[in-house]
Amino acid sequence: MSNLFHHLHRAVRGFSVAALVALSTVGAAHAQTVLRVTAIPDESPTELARKFAPLGKYLEKELGVKVEWTPVTDYAAAVEAVVNKKIDLAWFGGFTFVQANVRSGGKVVPLVQREEDEKFRSVFITDAKSGITKLDDLKGKTLSFGSASSTSGHLMPRSFLLAAKINPESDLKRISFSGAHDATVAAVASGKVDAGALNISVWEKLLSEKKVDPAEVKVFFTTPTYYDYNWSVHADMPAAMKEKLKQAFLKLSDATPEGKEILGLQRATKFVPTKPENYTGIKAAAENAGLLK
Structure with missing residues (x-):
């Protein structure tokens, strides 16, 4: 009896191994x-x-x-x-x-x-009537970036602000994060913020699709190029x-x-x-x- 049990056990164990191999092959x-x-x-x-x-x-x-x-x-x-x-x-x-x-x-x-x-850029935008014409004019104003993890909507615009001796945390009235480039444009267009930074590709797309009026929202600074x-x-x-x-x-x-x-x-x-x-x-x-x- 024990011999029979032993054979059964081996058979079941053999089947389990075969089944696992088959399943892993299917998975692969x-x-x-x-x-x-x-x-x-x-x-x-x-x-x-x-x-x-x-x-x-x-x-x-x-x-x-x-x-x-x-x-x-x-x-x-x-x-x-x-x-x-x-x-x-x-x-x-x-x-x-x-x-x-x-x-x-x-x-x-x-x-x-x-x-x-290979030669990507970001743009800083503002309400056409804001009086903001250069990065230095952002001092004391509100600015929206895109996502905190965005290259063209946060990291590179921030690095170009720092290069211009502007500290976003201490020199601006307030910074915020919209989460996405199109949301940044909407925040500027609606007057929620004085200015915004976003990638040039989305900006040009919104212009071509007439989703933003350049007479109302304008670019006042375009960054140097970088890989994105x-x-x-x-x-x-x-x-x-x-x-x-x-x-x-x-x-x-x-x-x-x-x-x-x-x-x-x-x-x-x-x-x-x-x-x-x-x-x-x-x-x-x-x-x-x-x-x-």
Whole structure:
């Protein structure tokens, strides 16, 4: 009897091991059949989803995998999702990339960026009747940044204010954080704040869509250029998948209707390769401003 029990036990244990192997194989296959994508919420959730939809379809076709769009609540959530490998591909700003790179011990790497991101800029805006014409005029006034973790909506505007010998905490009446670039424009347009800082790409988009009247809200300072946004992945992504993904972005061209639509929504002329070294300036600015924890 005990012999029979022994054989049964071995059989059950053997089945369990086989089942676990089968399940882990399914899990591994699943990991390679789905590409989970997110983006920092620098614009409204509906706008982010609209921008990504055709790109998602294109990536499904190019990679032969299912693409899942996963919105996140804030910038920090986007960083954590990639660091913890809950997300495979993320649209980061320069600062969120640096945060993810540092948090992961260098394991989150930038893949591609728009050509525009090699020379990105921020704009400071104000009510056209405010009398603010230069950075120095902000002293004693109220200013809205975007998200605290935004490169173009906070970190770089702050670093250019500090370079102009203006301390946002002590020289301004009050600073606030709107959470997103379009919300910053709305705060200035409605008179909630005297001025705002946001990325030039969203500003130009809102102008072209006639969602802001340049006779009422104007740019009074445009920053020097810096590296910004990129599409980042975790270094543990299989090399073949990483290369296919990179090539899919690089071959997007406005010569095709599909490419034209995707690049238009991404506000890009084309995508170019990028590397961690491009973000040393952003990292230094974050450290100087005491924002890199």
